[in-house]
Amino acid sequence: MAYSYMPGFGNDFETESLPGALPQGRNSPQRPAYGLYAEQLSGSPFTAPRGANERSWLYRIRPSVKHTGRFRPADFPLWKTAPNLNDHEMAIGQYRWNPASVPQEPTDFLSGIRTMTTAGDALGQSGMAAHVYVANTDMVDDHFFNADGELLVVPQVGGLRFITEMGVIEIKPGEICVLPRGVIFKVVPIDGPVRGYVCENYGAKFTLPNRGPIGANCLANQRDFKTPVAWFEEKEKPCRLVVKWCGRFYVTHIDHSPLDVVAWHGNYAPYKYDLASFSPVGAILFDHPDPSIYSVLTSPSGEEGTANIDFVIFPPRWLVAEDTFRPPWYHRNIMSEFMGLVHGQYDAKAEGFVPGGISLHNMMLAHGPDSSGYEKASHAELTPVKLDHTLAFMFETRFPQMLTRYAAESPNLQRDYIDCWRDLKKRFNGTPEGDWS
The missing domain is CATH 2.60.120.10 (Jelly Rolls)
Known part of the structure; x- marks a missing residue:
């Protein structure tokens, strides 16, 4: 897949899949090139300090507000959200588990999420949930975004292809991917059944830790984080969009693929990292x-x-x-x-x-x-x-x-x-x- 180096957390990045699709000098022109719509995706309050302000401008074939139906409740019973208290009678203790088994029946990434722990309060935007995932099939015409938090994915068996509205990311065991809050994506197992771990972060987005006395080098370096280049899908067929919002799931039907962003620029985007770096x-x-x-x-x-x-x-x-x-x-x-x-x-x-x-x-x-x-x-x-x-x-x-x-x-x-x-x-x-x- 095609990637570009992420120039640094907090810095802007830009990419386009058609020449001239990305406006120069004006974020939201009256008539964007190719008949695209301008849409801003904000990952922070509008008035957040410059170093913490996160947003990206997306130039897409249709605005994401265009649905063909209202949201309806959806059910993913094994995906839990904090606070999730008094769910069982087991006492506190030190715990350990063997690996989760990949089911025999067709299971995609969303239905394969199994929550192990929850912490904090998603509504208060603090804490996290730790999940395992197992999957053996792709999401086909289903798509998803999480309004409760960003997802840090750690594969353990098999590679994953994340087809996001901002481009395509592939990861294999030994790499990680972070999918920001609100970014639409679907998941395709690359080489058979897959298994791994997910951290759902309700709080402030992941960033690089301060190095303190270590100084300017070592640990994870900015240049090794990669974002996808723009990629779009012009697909005119029924699709579904599943949303996780305040611990509940909802689904709506749309008559086209929501992965139709032709160009984007900003500092709010999915990224991958090779842990060997x-x-x-x-x-x-x-x-x-x-x-x-x-x-x-x-x-x-x-x-x-x-x-x-x-x-x-x-x-x-x-x-x-x-x-x-x-x-x-x-x-x-x-x-x-x-x-x-x-x-x-x-x-x-x-x-x-x-x-x-x-x-x-x-x-x-x-x-x-x-x-x-x-x-x-x-x-x-x-x-x-x-x-x-x-x-x-x-x-x-x-x-x-x-x-x-x-x-x-x-x-x-x-x-x-x-x-x-x-x-x-x-x-x-x-x-x-x-x-x-």
């Missing part, structure tokens, strides 16, 4: 740094240093710290951690956490390496070691993540997960050396 940093002498150094994207909360959501990855990297317990330590955290594994093995878990799986460690609930992982790390020879062929991630939020009924009653729930810490033994014996036998 992430440049990790870490301890090069001793100690174990906080996982925040692996933040790819962040959704700010308005409180400095306390994110609405952080998207954090654990990519291939070298471990070189001396006299240090290298895996994540045991901890209790104000943040709530939804974790997935794209491929490979996570260094703090010896078994049970497999590609496609999920773990959930909610705020202030203790967690850390399992028994065998601790034994291995506490007796390891601390020579330089490269963690290779691995990719795990976290959707981390300041809000408690509430389980859905689907997650609580899933046959994939590992009900013996808590036993992975059962064999941690007492090493205290009253001497400074302790019992490390």
Whole structure:
């Protein structure tokens, strides 16, 4: 597919699929070229500060207001929205799931969404939901936009083609895609059944985190984020448009494809990123740094240093710290951690956490390496070691993540997960050396 580099979050971008379709110098001329309609898509309040103001001008064959019928309720029972409280009777705890199974019956991306957790309040535009998706067929003449939040998609099995009103994006495992609030799209599995994860962000849109003392380089760099070039579909046949709005779903019928934007410019657009472009940093002498150094994207909360959501990855990297317990330590955290594994093995878990799986460690609930992982790390020879062929991630939020009924009653729930810490033994014996036998 054709992409252009995103010049930077907050900067304008422009693209056209027909020469001269994009006006020069005037955003909304009286008669746009090719008989197009000018339409603005705003992702922020009109009066937001310049650096945070987000909007794009779309030049399309028909304005998106043109529907052939009213909206009617639609039903996607496994897609839940915060607040989603008292959905089940299961007590709090540390949880882990095996990978979701791809159904045998035809299932597209929308009907294949299964919500695992919700957090915050979509109506208050704060918090998130964590979903898994499974699909084996494309959306054909169905289209969708989400008014509640943007979608960060992390494929785990199989590639996806997102055909959006602003162009086409393809991603495969190891890449991510962000679909802004309000952007219309449909999804096509590229190479058979697909599975992956979705973070639905109700709050401030994802952006690059500040690097602080790290300085100008490393982590995720602006130039590696790509937006699609303009592409349009002039299709005169019945289509459906599904909308998620305040936690409910609605559908309307239209007599043409809504993917008819011939040109656009602005700073509010879908984008993709190859996680292999992430440049990790870490301890090069001793100690174990906080996982925040692996933040790819962040959704700010308005409180400095306390994110609405952080998207954090654990990519291939070298471990070189001396006299240090290298895996994540045991901890209790104000943040709530939804974790997935794209491929490979996570260094703090010896078994049970497999590609496609999920773990959930909610705020202030203790967690850390399992028994065998601790034994291995506490007796390891601390020579330089490269963690290779691995990719795990976290959707981390300041809000408690509430389980859905689907997650609580899933046959994939590992009900013996808590036993992975059962064999941690007492090493205290009253001497400074302790019992490390």
